[in-house]
Amino acid sequence: MNLPGTFTLGPGDGSARTGRLTTAHGEIETPVFMPVGTQGTVKSLCPDDLRTIGARIILGNTYHLYLRPGDELVAKMGGLHRFMAWDGPILTDSGGFQVFSLSGLRRITEEGVTFSSHIDGSKHLFSPEKVISIERNLGSDIMMVLDECVPYGADRAYTEKSLGLTTRWATRCRAAHAPLDRGQLLFGIVQGGFFKDLRAESARQLIDLAFEGYALGGLSVGESRAEMYDILYDATPLLPADKPRYLMGVGAPRDLLAGMAAGIDMFDCVLPTRNARNGTLFTFQGKVNIKRAEYREDDSPLEADCPCYACRTFSKAYLRHLYVARELLSYRLNTLHNLTFFSRFMAQARQAIREGRFEAFRTAMEAAYPETDA
Numbered sequence: 001m002n003l004p005g006t007f008t009l010g011p012g013d014g015s016a017r018t019g020r021l022t023t024a025h026g027e028i029e030t031p032v033f034m035p036v037g038t039q040g041t042v043k044s045l046c047p048d049d050l051r052t053i054g055a056r057i058i059l060g061n062t063y064h065l066y067l068r069p070g071d072e073l074v075a076k077m078g079g080l081h082r083f084m085a086w087d088g089p090i091l092t093d094s095g096g097f098q099v100f101s102l103s104g105l106r107r108i109t110e111e112g113v114t115f116s117s118h119i120d121g122s123k124h125l126f127s128p129e130k131v132i133s134i135e136r137n138l139g140s141d142i143m144m145v146l147d148e149c150v151p152y153g154a155d156r157a158y159t160e161k162s163l164g165l166t167t168r169w170a171t172r173c174r175a176a177h178a179p180l181d182r183g184q185l186l187f188g189i190v191q192g193g194f195f196k197d198l199r200a201e202s203a204r205q206l207i208d209l210a211f212e213g214y215a216l217g218g219l220s221v222g223e224s225r226a227e228m229y230d231i232l233y234d235a236t237p238l239l240p241a242d243k244p245r246y247l248m249g250v251g252a253p254r255d256l257l258a259g260m261a262a263g264i265d266m267f268d269c270v271l272p273t274r275n276a277r278n279g280t281l282f283t284f285q286g287k288v289n290i291k292r293a294e295y296r297e298d299d300s301p302l303e304a305d306c307p308c309y310a311c312r313t314f315s316k317a318y319l320r321h322l323y324v325a326r327e328l329l330s331y332r333l334n335t336l337h338n339l340t341f342f343s344r345f346m347a348q349a350r351q352a353i354r355e356g357r358f359e360a361f362r363t364a365m366e367a368a369y370p371e372t373d374a
């Protein structure tokens with residue numbers, strides 16, 4: 001068994017690549033999509049479901065788990081793997097993004113970011129050292145540094161100033177967690193907004209800090225697809241080729257394809273789980289809005305060749321009924337299907353890259369997911 005942090009590249013196709021990342025809780029084949037388990041659960045699924053649908057690594061949110069039930073409690077319960085009975089790899093983000101998107105009254109200083117809890121309004125400080133301590137308590141296999149996700153539309157001066165703070169925070173995170181300590185990996189997050197030279201500067205500064213992997217942050221923050229792709233294609237090659245590259249918060253099938261084409265190895269997004277709960281289902285023929293009247297008497301499965309329990313057992317008519325009736329089983333079946341689709345989509349993408357036919361795969365999938373449809 002390789003040491004955690006070992007990243008071995010497999011066959012590639014253009015800039016798209018396959019790889020294998022070793023973590024303390026197992027190996028991950030890349031490119032990989034990570035289902036989001038915000039509060040220590042991938043909503044409506046149990047760990048057995050995650051194994052059945054082929055999930056290899058899941059994401060937990062440091063911000064949420066710190067506020068509730070508390071990272072010290074999770075540590076006392078043996079860490080997040082034991083607490084949630086998931087023995088596969090877990091990546092925890094640093095919480096910075098959630099602080100900006102969820103909490104009120106936040107203030108950024110050199111020390112860190114102070115904020116009030118969205119749950120009870122209590123005051124908290126996330127410093128680089130505090131965030132690393134929380135992620136170490138959770139026992140995550142891959143920890144993310146504390147960074148500032150620069151808001152979309154920030155001007156150059158603000159973006160440049162923020163980049164410097166993000167690097168100083170990354171430096172403090174690295175100092176707080178020695179490489180591979182307890183088998184826990186630490187990834188840096190490149191910022192720099194939508195300024196290519198600032199992105200290059202951020203990447204250069206973080207590469208000097210020798211992280212075990214590198215993420216592109218500050219994207220999927222409200223920009224147009226063209227703006228995201230412009231930065232994606234320009235910044236990804238700046239990340240070390242021999243380390244995992246993670247595009248945070250992405251995304252829709254079309255964006256996964258673009259990310260893989262650019263050389264991204266890891267993705268996470270709430271899309272498949274959140275859309276499952278609002279009746280939007282993903283298939284290889286495109287999206288299905290299960291609440292549509294056209295499915296009212298449709299006795300056929302959602303996707304004939306999908307191996308998931310929902311498709312093997314129930315008709316579209318029944319899935320539609322459950323959704324319209326707001327039955328709890330709707331969340332579970334729709335989530336089982338959507339995550340099975342994302343898992344199959346990534347497995348087919350990996351195979352296409354290995355066989356040198358990724359562009360053909362991308363073209364076929366983009367036909368099912370046209371620009372307007374994401």
Ligand SMILES: O=c1[nH]cnc2cc3nc(NCCN4CCOCC4)[nH]c3cc12
Pocket residue numbers: 093094096097147148149150189216217218219220221248249250269270271
């Ligand atoms: O710079 C970042 N630093 C640390 N974490 C992040 C997480 C991020 N997540 C998104 N986008 C998520 C967009 N979602 C798309 C689907 O609907 C919900 C929002 N962008 C992100 C940027 C960062």
Ligand SMILES: [Zn+2]
Pocket residue numbers: 302303306307308309310311312336337338340
């Ligand atoms: Zn299915």
